[in-house]
Amino acid sequence: MAVTADHAIPNRSPLIAFLSRWLLTTNHKEIGTLYLCLSFTLFFIAGAMAMVIRLELFQPGIQFAEPLFYNQMVTMHGLLMVFGVVMPGFVGLANWLIPMMIGAPDMALPRLNNFSFWILPFAFTLLISSLFMEGGAPNFGWTFYAPLSTTYGPPSTDFFIIGVHLMGISSVLGAINIIVTIFNLRVEGMTLMKMPLFVWTWLITAFLLVMVMPVLAGAVTMMLTDRHFDTSFFSAVGGGDPVLFQHVFWFFGHPEVYILILPGFGIASQIIPTFARKRLFGYHSMVYATISIAVLSFVVWGHHMFTTGMPLAAELFVMYATMMIAVPTGVKVFNWVATMWRGSMTFETPMLFAIGFVILFTIGGFSGLMLALVPVDFQYHDTFFVVAHFHYVLYPGAIFGIMSAVYYWLPKWTGNMYDERLGKLHFWTAIIAVNMTFFPMHFLGLAGMPRRIVDYSLQFADFNMVTSIGAGMLGLTQLLFLYIVVKCIRGGEKATSRVWDSAEGLEWTIPSPAPLHTFSTPPQFPIPEKVYQHD
Amino acid sequence: MTERRNNQRKHIVLLSALAVGMVGFSFAMVPLYAIFCEVVGLNGKKYEQEISAEPAVLQVSEREVTIQFLAQVGRGMPWEFRPTEPKLKVRLGEIHLTSYYARNRADQTVTGQAVPSVSPAYAANFLHKLECFCFTQQQLAAGEDQQMALRFYIDVELPEDISMLTLSYSLFPVPDAEVASPTLASN
Numbered sequence: 001m002a003v004t005a006d007h008a009i010p011n012r013s014p015l016i017a018f019l020s021r022w023l024l025t026t027n028h029k030e031i032g033t034l035y036l037c038l039s040f041t042l043f044f045i046a047g048a049m050a051m052v053i054r055l056e057l058f059q060p061g062i063q064f065a066e067p068l069f070y071n072q073m074v075t076m077h078g079l080l081m082v083f084g085v086v087m088p089g090f091v092g093l094a095n096w097l098i099p100m101m102i103g104a105p106d107m108a109l110p111r112l113n114n115f116s117f118w119i120l121p122f123a124f125t126l127l128i129s130s131l132f133m134e135g136g137a138p139n140f141g142w143t144f145y146a147p148l149s150t151t152y153g154p155p156s157t158d159f160f161i162i163g164v165h166l167m168g169i170s171s172v173l174g175a176i177n178i179i180v181t182i183f184n185l186r187v188e189g190m191t192l193m194k195m196p197l198f199v200w201t202w203l204i205t206a207f208l209l210v211m212v213m214p215v216l217a218g219a220v221t222m223m224l225t226d227r228h229f230d231t232s233f234f235s236a237v238g239g240g241d242p243v244l245f246q247h248v249f250w251f252f253g254h255p256e257v258y259i260l261i262l263p264g265f266g267i268a269s270q271i272i273p274t275f276a277r278k279r280l281f282g283y284h285s286m287v288y289a290t291i292s293i294a295v296l297s298f299v300v301w302g303h304h305m306f307t308t309g310m311p312l313a314a315e316l317f318v319m320y321a322t323m324m325i326a327v328p329t330g331v332k333v334f335n336w337v338a339t340m341w342r343g344s345m346t347f348e349t350p351m352l353f354a355i356g357f358v359i360l361f362t363i364g365g366f367s368g369l370m371l372a373l374v375p376v377d378f379q380y381h382d383t384f385f386v387v388a389h390f391h392y393v394l395y396p397g398a399i400f401g402i403m404s405a406v407y408y409w410l411p412k413w414t415g416n417m418y419d420e421r422l423g424k425l426h427f428w429t430a431i432i433a434v435n436m437t438f439f440p441m442h443f444l445g446l447a448g449m450p451r452r453i454v455d456y457s458l459q460f461a462d463f464n465m466v467t468s469i470g471a472g473m474l475g476l477t478q479l480l481f482l483y484i485v486v487k488c489i490r491g492g493e494k495a496t497s498r499v500w501d502s503a504e505g506l507e508w509t510i511p512s513p514a515p516l517h518t519f520s521t522p523p524q525f526p527i528p529e530k531v532y533q534h535d
Numbered sequence: 536m537t538e539r540r541n542n543q544r545k546h547i548v549l550l551s552a553l554a555v556g557m558v559g560f561s562f563a564m565v566p567l568y569a570i571f572c573e574v575v576g577l578n579g580k581k582y583e584q585e586i587s588a589e590p591a592v593l594q595v596s597e598r599e600v601t602i603q604f605l606a607q608v609g610r611g612m613p614w615e616f617r618p619t620e621p622k623l624k625v626r627l628g629e630i631h632l633t634s635y636y637a638r639n640r641a642d643q644t645v646t647g648q649a650v651p652s653v654s655p656a657y658a659a660n661f662l663h664k665l666e667c668f669c670f671t672q673q674q675l676a677a678g679e680d681q682q683m684a685l686r687f688y689i690d691v692e693l694p695e696d697i698s699m700l701t702l703s704y705s706l707f708p709v710p711d712a713e714v715a716s717p718t719l720a721s722n
Contacts, residue, residue: 109547219561
């Protein structure tokens with residue numbers, strides 16, 4: 001990268017130059033890279049915790065992890081995957097791609113962008129350091145229900161609270177930055193309804209973030225004052241109510257799950273048309289479907305709480321509202337399938353992951369529908385069925401989305417093609433391992449195996465063993481992914497500027513690798529066909 | 536260019552206000568939730584904590600329901616605490632007298648406050664207490680014990696689908712309660 005030399009101030013040691021480049025950078029591409037590196041690192045840390053969990057559950061009985069430690073692993077795995085892997089992963093993609101897709105030279109608030117990122121390493125250091133503290137790390141599950149987290153939480157809960165505060169600040173600032181960028185820096189001629197879908201889905205996600213991360217901040221603040229300043233928000237002794245915690249948490253938590261998937265919808269909507277060599281079917285309906293999902297997500301939090309003794313009328317309302325979300329989601333799935341219908345499809349790695357995303361996310365959506373039904377939820381609640389459901393929407397959903405995005409845009413970022421043969425191997429091993437890991441969990445849950453418990457009864461042994469073997473495979477395939485990415489960064493066949501035959505969008509009009517500064521002069525929009533430089 | 540900058544500033548201000556407003560909303564959920572629960576009779580609390588008035592004319596119905604009594608002691612409460620009768624079969628509208636037994640096992644005077652909860656939650660408003668130890672704080676000297684009275688009746692309007700109610704008391708220590716003078720305590 002010759003461009004970096006412009007930034008280094010002469011007569012400095014290489015170390016200082018390196019540090020100041022990455023610590024002080026305000027460039028959207030470099031900050032995007034930082035986010036993606038953080039996400040990737042935490043992916044392996046949180047993944048290692050999942051390995052501990054699956055090792056312990058390989059056989060009934062207690063072999064490797066004491067119950068308290070097991071609970072810490074479950075909690076930290078969840079927190080890190082949600083807040084440390086999927087969210088920063090998507091923000092990294094947003095940083096890299098949104099300015100390039102809308103023809104902007106950079107994000108609207110570049111210094112704020114640097115600040116948003118550099119809060120995160122501190123937040124996660126606080127969170128992870130709690131593992132080494134007296135009393136151990138938080139052990140109450142990623143949902144940190146009161147009174148487990150207030151009255152009974154370990155002392156390190158306070159580190160967790162401050163960590164969550166920092167993540168929240170980072171996310172809100174990042175989201176504000178993204179909204180301001182999209183509203184103000186679009187190239188002339190790109191109306192809202194001409195924006196690429198990845199930009200659209202991120203715009204909506206950013207609004208969700210601005211609206212719900214502050215609620216999470218409120219919830220942890222109430223926890224903090226309950227723990228140390230004698231308030232009783234969540235404690236019945238002083239007239240509070242522990243169920244209130246669940247309401248506040250899930251008011252944040254349900255839109256949060258759409259924060260974790262909407263950008264993935266955007267990614268699939270970019271990739272599938274390229275490899276089907278057709279325009280995206282139903283662009284407008286995609287936009288409206290995304291907006292409806294986001295709006296509905298604010299009124300359905302009660303479906304996480306059916307068993308708390310809600311009034312029947314509330315249960316019915318939440319049940320129907322939840323099932324209504326299946327309609328816009330179904331529209332999206334239909335549009336993706338219709339885009340592929342009679343297309344000239346080829347199956348490069350990004351396309352494979354995108355198709356895997358569509359199929360497996362739909363399975364996760366169906367189990368979500370089952371959970372939305374009040375009468376049966378009483379049986380499924382807090383069983384492995386729930387674990388199966390949200391892993392199906394998060395792993396082959398959000399994570400496959402990020403992976404397919406990485407394969408798709410990696411040649412643009414690095415200037416080199418990744419190893420297609422290894423990429424395909426990664427996909428096929430991952431898709432077998434994902435299903436082997438998470439599919440048997442459905443059966444376990446239906447048979448009554450509770451979640452978050454270190455041990456289980458004997459009749460669950462076989463399925464748990466299959467799941468654990470699958471999880472081990474899944475862990476190994478991610479090492480292959482790491483190898484493919486590193487190999488691609490270090491070299492490989494040179495990528496053209498358009499990279500893919502029929503990729504559409506402003507990011508494909510600039511050379512590969514994308515120079516540090518792009519679109520200093522605004523590009524033409526709509527893109528004239530001759531602008532794509534075939535070489 | 537300046538127009539864009541103004542626009543940008545406007546967006547930043549609006550979005551920041553939205554974020555701050557949502558923090559406010561999260562705290563506003565506390566009173567909103569309390570009001571909501573009161574309106575729909577959620578979470579097993581009876582909101583008029585005052586003593587129910589002695590009914591002028593007792594309406595007694597033939598319908599019988601079972602009422603269970605539960606007792607729990609909160610963290611740091613050194614008392615033994617249990618209902619004297621675990622359950623009663625009562626006719627709707629009939630006034631009943633039962634009691635809870637409490638003994639202070641600590642070697643010092645302790646003040647306690649019982650917090651009631653009724654299950655199913657929507658039955659809470661049909662359970663009328665005429666006399667209850669939960670209306671006031673209780674104080675027991677070291678080793679002292681007492682029977683604490685509970686006089687109640689269940690409204691004849693109790694929804695048809697309820698055949699059993701559970702009344703649960705959690706007893707919590709009151710840390711900064713003034714220890715009453717011995718003369719008062721002996722009263």
